[in-house]
Amino acid sequence: MTGWTHHLIIAPILIPLIAAAILLFVNxxxxxxxxxxxLVATIILVGVAITLFEIENRSNGFEGVYLLGNWAAPFGIVLVLDGLSALMLLLTAVVAIAALVFSLARWHGVGAHFHTMFQLLLMGVNGAFLTGDLFNLFVFFEVMLAASYGLLLHGSGPLRVKAGLHYIAVNLAAALLFLIGVxxxxxxxxxxxxxxxxxxxxQIEEDRRMLMEAGAAVLGIAFLIKAGMWPLCFWLPTAYSAASAPVAGVFAILSKLGIYIILRLTxxxxxxxxxxxxxxTFLVFGGIATLIFGIIGVLASQALGRVAGFSVLVSSGTLLMVLGINDGAVSSGALLYLVSSTLTISAFFMLIELVERGQDAGAAVLAVTMEAFGEGEEGEPEPEEGVTMPGTMAIxxxxxxxxxxxxxxxxxxxxxxxxxxxxxxxxxxxAIGVPPTAAVWTLSILVILSGLAALISMTRAGIRTFWTSIEGTVPRVLVIEIVPVMFLLALTLVLTLRAGPAMHYMDTTIRTLSNPSIYIDAVTNAAVMPGVGNRSGTEGK
Incomplete structure (x- = not known):
């Protein structure tokens, strides 16, 4: 990257930061x-993310290192753009614009400073994806967490406050572990x-390397908490299901931040x-436990919000197992799965509010009870004519x-x-004469079972909601609410139609990650800009 496009690397951090600062001065x-x-700031952010993604896609590999303050690495702060970070920036931007548009219908006005916290959340997430320094990763992680605390509590309510306090306590512990590990x-x-x-x-001596690995393990636990690995995940389904719909929609990317950091550092x-x-090995067994726990949760949950929360754990468990197996071809498919599952879960969280808006909570509990005891299935007269489904319910x-x-x-x-x-x-x-390992067989079986569990749970919920609902109220849905859901689902359709180019991008990204020397050489050899104050000790190339 040369010229003005090189400065786009810092734009995903500066845009939400400037927007958040401006919003503080607006009553x-x-x-x-x-x-x-x-909205304007987020739209610009989407445009920047698309531009960076296209630049990275055309480069077919590693693209850019940005030296803040024109200080050479490792003394200065660096931002690094490669295939993985460009992908995560774009995914964050599209999920954010959908959640923000959805919030404009009602949620942004039910509490103070929603938009400020929303922009600071984007700043923290984007900074974590771009930074090439562990201390600045901690800084961006803290900015993201602080904003997420306020967003989770946005809208008040006893359940949301209770879940929010649990969320804050767990993530403060994660931040402490992060600092200890660093x-x-x-x-x-x-x-x-x-x-x-x-x-x-x-080059580190054996005894000191053990201490360094202990620090890396402590650091990893902090991000495994955010990713939702069992048994560190009990807070996640409750917190995500208690959050307001647009907040839960944008929170779908937060668990993937933990996955991203673990993948990057591993x-x-x-x-x-x-x-x-x-x-x-720890990631393999942790992924197995998380996937099993998520499957059981999906099957056991009656509320749609809980189903979505446990679906996050299913996604995390699958990705953690793939990271532990560390096979390039499997990892390429896992990156595609990461994108698809994030878009789907984000859309699902927002859809849940629209679907449940026309239902009564007591009626839902009664419907579950009737289903369990078989009430209302016999002796009821069959209607002579079908009932036309309203357009809103059809959509x-x-x-x-x-x-x-x-x-x-x-x-x-x-x-x-x-x-x-x-x-x-x-x-x-x-097929090449190497039998799959026990971990591979376990992951294959669990991936299939997770799909079956999701099918059973979603079919059961769909029948109760759309076919046999005893509460026939048609929810009032605004266009500004349904369009973001349809937008995210349309992106999964685009991903389907463009699966070939998408898999090529994922393969290239994994090959680049599998060769650490590419990253190391790009950062250590990044030249300072001549004439802007040489701070590297040598002339820029």
Whole structure:
């Protein structure tokens, strides 16, 4: 990247930061003004994310390093753009614009500083995806957490406050572990720059390397809490289901932040050398436990919000197992699965509010009781004529069916393509004479069972909601609410139609991650800009 496009790397951080600062000076009663500022900033952010993604896609590999303050690494702060970070920036932007538009119908006005916290959340998430330094990762992580606390509590209510307090306590513990892990790593390696750290690890003495690995393990636990690995995940379904619909929709990306950091650090720091494969077994068994727990939760849940919350755990468990197996072809399919599942779960969280708006909670409980005891199935007169489904219910039912297909991994949508890519890669080892390992067989079986559990749960909920509901009120749905849901589901259709190019991008990204020297060389050899104050000790190239 050269010229003005090089400065676009810092734009995903600056845009929401500037927008949040401006919003603080706008009175809360001027809701339309605040909404327009936030919306314009997010639209610009989407445009920047698309531009960076296209630049990275055309480069077919590693693209850019941005030296803040024109200080050379490892002494200065660096932002790094590669295939993985560009993908996550784009995914965050599209989920954010959908959630923000959905919130404009009503949610943005039920509490103070919604748009400010929303923009600060985007700043923290984007910064975490771009940073090449562990300390600045901690800074962006804290900004993201602070904003998420306020967003989860947005709208008040006893259930939301209770879930929010649990969420705050757990994530404060995660932040403390993060700081302890970073301190241990810095004490043993003498650097927090990721590229410099990866270069130094092979030269660390054995006794000090053990302490460094202990620090990496503590750091990993902090992100496994955010990713929702069992048994660190009990807070997640309750917190996500208690959040307002647009907040839960944008929170779908937060668990993937934990997955991203684990993938980044595992491939970069422990992909080669004496510490190669560090933590892989732990990720495999943790992923198995998380996936099983998520499957049981999906089957046991009656409320749709809980189903969506446990679907997040199913997604996390699948991705953690793939990280532990560490197979390039499987990882490529897992990246596609990450994108598809995030779009689906985000759309599903927002759809749930629209679907449940026309239902009464007591009627839903009664419907479950009637289903369990078989009441109302016999002796009822059959209607002579069919009842025409209102247009609103038809649209909601279609979106619900699309979410069910995507979560279940049924053809023809992107959920099926992603799972098929993972399963075919795992079973493909048998075709070349190498029998699949026990971990591969376990993941294959659990992936299939997770799809079956999602199909059973979503079918059961769909029948109660759209076919045999004893509460026949048609919900009032605004266009501004249903369009974001349809937008995210349409993106999964685009991902289906463009599965070939998408898988090519994922393959290229995984190949780049599998070669840490590309990342290390790009960061350490990044030249300062001549004539802007040379702070590297040498002339820029």
């Amino acid at each position: 809360e009663r001027q809701r339309v003004t605040k909404a327009m500022i936030s 301190s241990l790593i810095y004490g043993t390696a003498g650097t927090l720059n990721m590229a410099d750290l990866a270069a130094r690890i092979p 491939m970069l720091l422990f992909g080669e050398g004496p510490s190669a494969g560090f933590g892989a 909601l039912g279609t979106c619900f069916a699309a979410c069910a297909i995507l979560l279940s991994g049924l053809p023809p949508l992107s959920g099926f393509i992603a799972k098929f890519a993972m399963l075919s890669a795992m079973m493909g080892t048998g």
